[in-house]
Amino acid sequence: MLRINALSLLIVLTLGLAGTAHAGDELLRNGDFSRGKSGWKGEGKVTEDDKENKYIELRVDAKDILDFYQEDLDVKDVKDLVLTFRYKTSADYSGRGIQLEFVRPTGGFTYRTVSIQRTPEWKSYTWNFARTRDSDELTLRIKILEGDGEIMFDDFSVIAK
Numbered sequence: 609m610l611r612i613n614a615l616s617l618l619i620v621l622t623l624g625l626a627g628t629a630h631a632g633d634e635l636l637r638n639g640d641f642s643r644g645k646s647g648w649k650g651e652g653k654v655t656e657d658d659k660e661n662k663y664i665e666l667r668v669d670a671k672d673i674l675d676f677y678q679e680d681l682d683v684k685d686v687k688d689l690v691l692t693f694r695y696k697t698s699a700d701y702s703g704r705g706i707q708l709e710f711v712r713p714t715g716g717f718t719y720r721t722v723s724i725q726r727t728p729e730w731k732s733y734t735w736n737f738a739r740t741r742d743s744d745e746l747t748l749r750i751k752i753l754e755g756d757g758e759i760m761f762d763d764f765s766v767i768a769k
């Protein structure tokens with residue numbers, strides 16, 4: 609009996625993975641950093657606040673652009689995306705802000721630069737991203753432009769529209 613259940617579960621999981629994204633689906637994994645840096649690559653350190661909320665923190669570099677990213681967003685048959693996240697900065701932050709990129713497998717990408725003002729409180733940001741070219745997979749990349757201080761991010765979400 610247990611064996612049949614395990615087999616059924618496997619079939620359901622396999623079918624689930626083979627399916628394409630539908631409207632309303634979350635395409636990111638671990639966007640809230642509750643599982644540390646799982647699913648994410650690049651720079652940044654996952655930190656926990658006194659309310660046991662985990663977020664990613666980056667020390668901004670005066671000369672170099674830093675980045676972190678998540679690969680393999682399944683966007684087959686998805687027309688448009690909505691990216692949301694929240695951010696805050698250290699009290700001494702100053703800099704050129706960030707650049708958000710959706711990178712296609714060919715290496716080409718669509719980007720948006722966001723200026724970041726010093727903020728001790730979390731602020732939300734939304735980018736309604738209309739896909740202009742066909743590709744089945746995208747990488748979401750966040751570049752931290754040159755500056756000083758620290759930027760923190762949490763609750764990334766990419767929803768298929």
Ligand SMILES: [Ca+2]
Nearest residue numbers: 640662663762
């Ligand atoms: Ca979090």
